[in-house]
Amino acid sequence: MGEFELIARFFDRPVRRNPLGIGDDCALLQPAPGMQLAVSTDLLVEGRHFLSTVDPRRLGHKALAVNLSDLAACGAQPLAFTLSLALPQVDAAWLGAFAQGLFSLADAHGCELVGGDTTRGPLAINITVFGEVPAGQALLRSGARAGDELWISGTLGDARLALEAFRGTVSLPQEVFEAARQRLEQPEPRVALGCALRGIASAAIDISDGLAGDLAHVLRRSGVGASVALAQAPQLLAATRAGLRLDPQQVEELVFAGGDDYELAFTAPAAQREAVLAAAQRTATPVTPIGRIEAAAGLRLLDAAGQPTQRAFGGFDHFGAV
Structure with missing residues (x-):
């Protein structure tokens, strides 16, 4: 199975928000009047972000979910996404299950696939998601105030x-x-x-x-x-x-x-x-x-008495983690 047959078989679906579908060089998206476009991207790499034994349906779900979570944090409604896949080989059963998990979540949130890319290589999944939020109403990291x-x-x-x-x-x-x-x-x-x-x-x-x-x-x-x-x-x-x-x-x-x-x-x-x-x-x-x-x-x-402790926890760091 070649690259274009792979795309047509597993990922080519009718879309409403991009009038060109997924067959052109660019997707054309137009936010509704008074809305801002919210954009986020995540890369998932086998062995770093997921185990090789994971159910491909669940992996398809998670690949999109981690991006939708970023939209959620901004108060943005999902619109569309792009998908880039690096695959060590073409496995029709794996791809079918992956697409099923991916599109099940996408459909639940009205989020359409509007483009992407495929290549041969170690298994990696990159998704960029687009959402919209009323202008000036996005939730940001910078708004917390003392007393909140x-x-x-x-x-x-x-x-x-x-x-x-x-x-x-x-x-x-x-x-x-x-x-x-x-x-x-x-x-x-x-x-x-x-x-x-x-x-x-x-x-x-x-x-x-x-x-x-x-x-x-x-x-x-x-x-x-x-x-x-x-x-x-x-x-x-x-x-x-x-x-x-x-x-x-x-x-x-x-x-x-x-x-x-x-x-x-x-x-x-x-x-x-x-x-x-x-x-x-x-x-x-x-x-x-x-x-x-x-x-x-x-x-x-x-602590239990309401006093500060010496306990401290760091966040995960891809380049600092062992």
């Missing part, structure tokens, strides 16, 4: 827990492992919540490299600090909520430095608490207040 409450959506750390199970550093009951594995391999982007938080949240970011590391970006861009209680960690990890017993410091590591969660961390004025809860209810998305934004720079992790 700090929130997260969903739960944190379960994706990292699954990775540790794959690595053999922790043993999990099968039911717990399967739930954590789904969080790792098939994250759900919080697009509806992100859009609902426009005009309510003051800043937002998606949690891809660990809560502590990603939150540090918000604090730095906003010129503020934050305090978060370490004691909340067990309630932020779905596995411990379900009764799994783990070392407390391991739970803290999973929650604050785990990564691959693709939940939202966001800030909002305390006066907006009811509006935050209403947005969460309207979008069927659980949210939890975990701390407060403060004027003094830096992230402070508090």
Whole structure:
């Protein structure tokens, strides 16, 4: 099977937003009047971002989900995406399953494939996603202010827990492992919540490299600090909520430095608490207040007595990680 037959068989679909389809050199996109275009791109490489044993359906889902999560963090509605694939060989069964997972999520969010590229090489997936947001209403990392409450959506750390199970550093009951594995391999982007938080949240970011590391970006861009209680960690990890017993410091590591969660961390004025809860209810998305934004720079992790600890967690760094 050649390159163009591959594209035609697995990825050529009717589109509405790009009048040329995927057969020309460029996609032509036109945001609606009064809207700004939001653009994000992510590269997934086998062995670095996903295991070779992952179900290709789940991989297709995740490849798009990590990009949609970026749109969610900006409060942007998905429009379209491009896909570039490096493949060691043409495997029709693998490609069919990958496309099924990819387009299932794309269809759920009304996001159309409008172009891309294929080549031979080590397995790598690059997606660029396009969304739209009302002009001046995008959620940014720079809007947090002292006195704001700090929130997260969903739960944190379960994706990292699954990775540790794959690595053999922790043993999990099968039911717990399967739930954590789904969080790792098939994250759900919080697009509806992100859009609902426009005009309510003051800043937002998606949690891809660990809560502590990603939150540090918000604090730095906003010129503020934050305090978060370490004691909340067990309630932020779905596995411990379900009764799994783990070392407390391991739970803290999973929650604050785990990564691959693709939940939202966001800030909002305390006066907006009811509006935050209403947005969460309207979008069927659980949210939890975990701390407060403060004027003094830096992230402070508090002990049970409310005093700062020496605990510190770094975010994932592709060039700093071993």
